[in-house]
Amino acid sequence: MAPGNPLAPVLRGHPHEENQVIDHLPRLVRVLLATTLGASLTVAAGCGSTGNKTSGGSSGKGGKTLFVFAAASLTETFTALGKTFQAAHPGVSVKFDFGGSSTLAQQITQGAPADVFAAASPATMKTVTDAKDAAGQPKVFVRNRLEIAVPPSNPGKVTALKDLTNPKLKVVECAPEVPCGAAAIKALAAAKLTVKPVSEEQDVKAALTKVELNEADVALVYRTDVKSAAGKVTGIDFPEAASAINDYPIAALAKAPQPTLADQFIQLVLSDQGKTVLTQAGFESP
Numbered sequence: 001m002a003p004g005n006p007l008a009p010v011l012r013g014h015p016h017e018e019n020q021v022i023d024h025l026p027r028l029v030r031v032l033l034a035t036t037l038g039a040s041l042t043v044a045a046g047c048g049s050t051g052n053k054t055s056g057g058s059s060g061k062g063g064k065t066l067f068v069f070a071a072a073s074l075t076e077t078f079t080a081l082g083k084t085f086q087a088a089h090p091g092v093s094v095k096f097d098f099g100g101s102s103t104l105a106q107q108i109t110q111g112a113p114a115d116v117f118a119a120a121s122p123a124t125m126k127t128v129t130d131a132k133d134a135a136g137q138p139k140v141f142v143r144n145r146l147e148i149a150v151p152p153s154n155p156g157k158v159t160a161l162k163d164l165t166n167p168k169l170k171v172v173e174c175a176p177e178v179p180c181g182a183a184a185i186k187a188l189a190a191a192k193l194t195v196k197p198v199s200e201e202q203d204v205k206a207a208l209t210k211v212e213l214n215e216a217d218v219a220l221v222y223r224t225d226v227k228s229a230a231g232k233v234t235g236i237d238f239p240e241a242a243s244a245i246n247d248y249p250i251a252a253l254a255k256a257p258q259p260t261l262a263d264q265f266i267q268l269v270l271s272d273q274g275k276t277v278l279t280q281a282g283f284e285s286p
Contacts, residue, residue: 063091063092064091064092064093064258064261065092065093065094065095065258066085066092066093066094066095066115066116066258066261066262066265067095067097067114067115067116067257067258068082068094068095068096068097068114068115068116068117068118068265069096069097069099069104069107069108069112069114069116069117069118070096070097070098070104070116070117070118071099071100071101071104071118071119071120071179071203071204071248072098072099072100072120072203072204072205072206073120073144073180073204073205073222073224073225074098074118074120074248075096075098075228076224076228076281077224077277077278077281077283078096078098079096080277081265081268081269081274081277082094082096084268084273085264085265085268088268089261089264092261094265097114098203098205099202099203100174100175100177100178100179100202100203101119101120101121101124101125101178101179102124102127102177102178102179103202103203104117104119104124105117105119105124105125105127105128106127108128108131108133108253109127109128109131109133113255113257114253114256115252115253115256115257115258115259115261115265116251116252116253116256116262116265116266117134117250117251117253118141118248118249118250118269119138119179119248119250120144120178120179120180120204120246120248121179121182121183121246121247121248122138122140122247122249123179123182124179125138125249125251128251128253129251132254133253133254133255134251134252134253134254135251135252135253135254135256135259135262136251136252137251138249138250138251139249139250139251139266139270140247140248140249140250140286141248141249141250141269141270141274141278141286142248142275142278142279142283142284142285142286143245143246143247143248143283143284143285143286144222144223144224144245144246144248144282144283144284145183145222145223145241145242145244145245145246145284146180146183146184146187146220146221146222146223146238146241146244147220147221147222147223147226147235147237147238147241148161148164148218148219148220148235148236148237148238149208149211149218149219149220149221149225149226149229149233149234149235149236150211150217150218150233150234150236151211151212151214151217151233151234152231152232152233152234154234155217156168156217156218158217158218158236159236160236161187161188161191161193161238161240162191162193163218164193164195164218164220165193165194165195167196169217170198170215170216170217170218171195171196171197171198171216171217171218171219171220172197172198172199172200172201172207172210172211172216172218172219172220173195173197173199173200173201173207173219173220174200174201174202174203174204174207174220174221175200175201175202176200178201178202178203178204179246180203180204180207180220180221180222180246181200182244183220183245183246184220184244185244186243186244187220187238187240187241187243187244188240190240190243190244191240198216199216204221204222204225205225207219207220207221208221208225208226208229208233211233212229212232212233222246222282223235223237223241223282224281224282224283226282227281227282228281245284247286248283250266250269250270251266252266
């Protein structure tokens, strides 16, 4: 009989040692019960831990996340509307990706997961609709126009669009493929002026930052961006801006992880409440 093994007498066929086996059974039962119970608790704990895992457009504790791609010029207004939307939809988190509309449109057509796209021009929205990535017809919700931005001290003594042709000035514009850059090209063409910028930025906020940091004397940006940077830059209106007003379209996306929330967010943007937020920021009604 192997030492320490109480079942060995039975296995080896020694009936006279059955009482020894019986004496050991209570201890074995206790061991087996403890082992089984421990394993059960471990499995139960493991199963319970999966309850907080999320995937797709969901967030922790059963919540949902709405992903909105929006033009950089909408940063302040959409951030405010996002907070309003979250307050009205407990458990929903709104995440924004702000940037140049052309870049965002390209990301969407390449499969970036998003629910809503708000562009700064119909041309950049067309990239998405042509790729069949928009759900339904985009709706124009605001318009925006350019303004000249200079540092508060206005070292270049800029007063009109024609002053940007001065070769001594460091002028910054948005890149031509970006809506604010395309608008600048139209405005300068309407004034029959040629300007050579020292840099072309991928979104309007980057162009404005150059002026804020005194890395440029002047930039062509949106009126709304000048207003959002009050105190850091000074805005100068110019009549040629009327020739380059941009319409802003918004659309839910065809592959939106949260299509219902996408439609509800768009409804907020188009509502009177949304219009109030946007017009107070300097946007114009379409």
